[in-house]
Amino acid sequence: MNRIRASTALLYLAPALLLVGAFYLYPMAYTIPASLFRWDGITAMRWTGLHNFTTLFGRADFRAALANSAIWIGVGTLVHTPLGLAIALVLQRKPPGWSFFRTVYFLPNILSVASLALLWYFFLNPTIGPVDGVLRAIGLSSIALAWLSRTGSALVATLLPFALYIGFTMLIFLAQLTAIPREYYEAAQIDGASNARQDISITLPLVRRAVVVNVLFNASFCLKMIEYPLIMTSGGPANATTILPLFMYYQMTRAREYGLTMAAGLVTIVFGSAFMAIVFLLQKTANRRWG
Amino acid sequence: MNSRIKWLVFLVVFLMAVGFSAFAAGTQESAQGKPVTFTIYFHFTPQEARGVVLRDFVARYNEQHAGKVDIQLSYFADWQPMQQKIRTMVAASQPPDVFYFNYNPNDLTLFKSGQLMDFTPYMDAQWKGRFYQSDLDTMTYNGKLLAIPMEQGPVIFYFNTDLLQKAGVASIPRTWDEFFAMADKLKAIGVGAASLFTADDAWHATNLLSYFAGEAGGPKVFSGSLNTKAMVQAATLLQKLFQYGAADAVGGKWAVSVQDFVAGRTAVIADGPWLIGILDGQMQDPSKAVMKDFAIKGKDIFASKLSLSPDEQKQAGAKLATNIQLASTADLRMVQVTRVLKPSTMNQLPSLVEQLALNKMTPADFAAALEQANSQ
Numbered sequence: 001m002n003r004i005r006a007s008t009a010l011l012y013l014a015p016a017l018l019l020v021g022a023f024y025l026y027p028m029a030y031t032i033p034a035s036l037f038r039w040d041g042i043t044a045m046r047w048t049g050l051h052n053f054t055t056l057f058g059r060a061d062f063r064a065a066l067a068n069s070a071i072w073i074g075v076g077t078l079v080h081t082p083l084g085l086a087i088a089l090v091l092q093r094k095p096p097g098w099s100f101f102r103t104v105y106f107l108p109n110i111l112s113v114a115s116l117a118l119l120w121y122f123f124l125n126p127t128i129g130p131v132d133g134v135l136r137a138i139g140l141s142s143i144a145l146a147w148l149s150r151t152g153s154a155l156v157a158t159l160l161p162f163a164l165y166i167g168f169t170m171l172i173f174l175a176q177l178t179a180i181p182r183e184y185y186e187a188a189q190i191d192g193a194s195n196a197r198q199d200i201s202i203t204l205p206l207v208r209r210a211v212v213v214n215v216l217f218n219a220s221f222c223l224k225m226i227e228y229p230l231i232m233t234s235g236g237p238a239n240a241t242t243i244l245p246l247f248m249y250y251q252m253t254r255a256r257e258y259g260l261t262m263a264a265g266l267v268t269i270v271f272g273s274a275f276m277a278i279v280f281l282l283q284k285t286a287n288r289r290w291g
Numbered sequence: 292m293n294s295r296i297k298w299l300v301f302l303v304v305f306l307m308a309v310g311f312s313a314f315a316a317g318t319q320e321s322a323q324g325k326p327v328t329f330t331i332y333f334h335f336t337p338q339e340a341r342g343v344v345l346r347d348f349v350a351r352y353n354e355q356h357a358g359k360v361d362i363q364l365s366y367f368a369d370w371q372p373m374q375q376k377i378r379t380m381v382a383a384s385q386p387p388d389v390f391y392f393n394y395n396p397n398d399l400t401l402f403k404s405g406q407l408m409d410f411t412p413y414m415d416a417q418w419k420g421r422f423y424q425s426d427l428d429t430m431t432y433n434g435k436l437l438a439i440p441m442e443q444g445p446v447i448f449y450f451n452t453d454l455l456q457k458a459g460v461a462s463i464p465r466t467w468d469e470f471f472a473m474a475d476k477l478k479a480i481g482v483g484a485a486s487l488f489t490a491d492d493a494w495h496a497t498n499l500l501s502y503f504a505g506e507a508g509g510p511k512v513f514s515g516s517l518n519t520k521a522m523v524q525a526a527t528l529l530q531k532l533f534q535y536g537a538a539d540a541v542g543g544k545w546a547v548s549v550q551d552f553v554a555g556r557t558a559v560i561a562d563g564p565w566l567i568g569i570l571d572g573q574m575q576d577p578s579k580a581v582m583k584d585f586a587i588k589g590k591d592i593f594a595s596k597l598s599l600s601p602d603e604q605k606q607a608g609a610k611l612a613t614n615i616q617l618a619s620t621a622d623l624r625m626v627q628v629t630r631v632l633k634p635s636t637m638n639q640l641p642s643l644v645e646q647l648a649l650n651k652m653t654p655a656d657f658a659a660a661l662e663q664a665n666s667q
Contacts, residue, residue: 042381146541149542234489236645255634
């Protein structure tokens, strides 16, 4: 019986295993040897050993990409996730118009990222964009920056659209919140606990798995997304908004350094895996504390 | 206009190559009595004159050769993705039938691929007479002529005379000093001097950089090291010019820069002749845009030595070009700086130009960084 179950399970799993193996695991494993060669995409590959890695870490644009990706993940974890939770907590109490706002918050997730990036590009454009136009009109010319053209503001400007995706984070939290038994809150209310106390002592510990899911989703988005810096700033000015996927894209399409691209990809995998490991470690610690 | 007239001040060389597999497939189709099908990978927008002409030409050719030859056009809105696709196809030994690419002496990978057809057997005296021998020599690799020059053109300065008039500039500048004096006057009325951008190949900015360098170091300025006194001087002038640019120049793309000129936010743009059709269709009063070409090296750098006749202008479909004047001396030919940069340097170019524009890098450091990147 067990053998039949195992073979049946294998049969069901086979298509997925084949696809994952062929299109995910194999290419991922291929980056390891490929990162040790220099290749322009057409002529023969040349063995360079670890040269691509030493080149990578010696380059200011790669270090900037790594730092900017860490900032994106940091914002996703420390700003985006708490904001999504805050909105979910408010909407969970079903204030007037909650259904409308739930839809509005989620709407950007079904829109094309490229279209939104273009929209933000024109929104922040210093000559035709409304942001600087409004600031100038109300006498705040001094803060009407060319947001996308300054190293100090460009990264913040490309991060702003990230807020649009708060609806997805919110939805995951809402799903988790509805699974919390009402009895916990009723008991707390009998004991005289305020809304804030209920959120801190009941809700937060019980949505920690949703926190982990959201943090991982956000980190994954940050390590895959390319559209906003590509369309809004092309990674500039002076690499101020370059992130790891964009760095890899340019290495492949402009510099035609395929080996270097693979090396950067491998570093990205290690970087993402290290982040995941930290998140799971923190989750384990939290589980030990709250059960 | 006689194509042999050496009016090329500034070369933008596109090459046309034919994939080897296309030739083989074509022979097979022909033998089977089927129409020979070719697909041309190209990037000319339907708005620009060359795009209109090519589409029209192909349509007429197909009509005349119906049943025998069928030319299909595969249009790419963006140059870079088209080049990436071509390279991928070449790497997979399935090169496109006919395609365009830029010649770069520092990147001969397509020539080395073994996937390009040799034009030599087909290059008769009549056809050969349409090209400079030096260009054909350049396209010859290991004794095989693997590409033919498709297009060479000057980078031209377009001036918005209306804005110049408003700023109190009496005539089009003839020296760089006059150019920057004009920039001051334009700035006073809130208009940028020159359209610039830094993303991708920073084309408008590097056009200016090339002119500045050519003026300082002559037509051969890019034939050796890029870390030269001439390049430092050129970078100094470019850095200065960015102070007169539009607010969206740093980080901007080609379309943004063109739009700055079209909308009157800048008074000058340095681009190729293909811009004529675009300006013609977009500017409120295209007759205000006057094209001028700069000669290189010499006191009178804005000298005009050759004019297109009204008939030639009409042929070019350039209603706006009421005053096309181009320098004609053969030894003024030079290559735009990005055409000698390695792909890896091209990748770093936007960042370097941006650092220069934002005063985060000195002109000397810029020249040194450019050379260092190109020598790796």
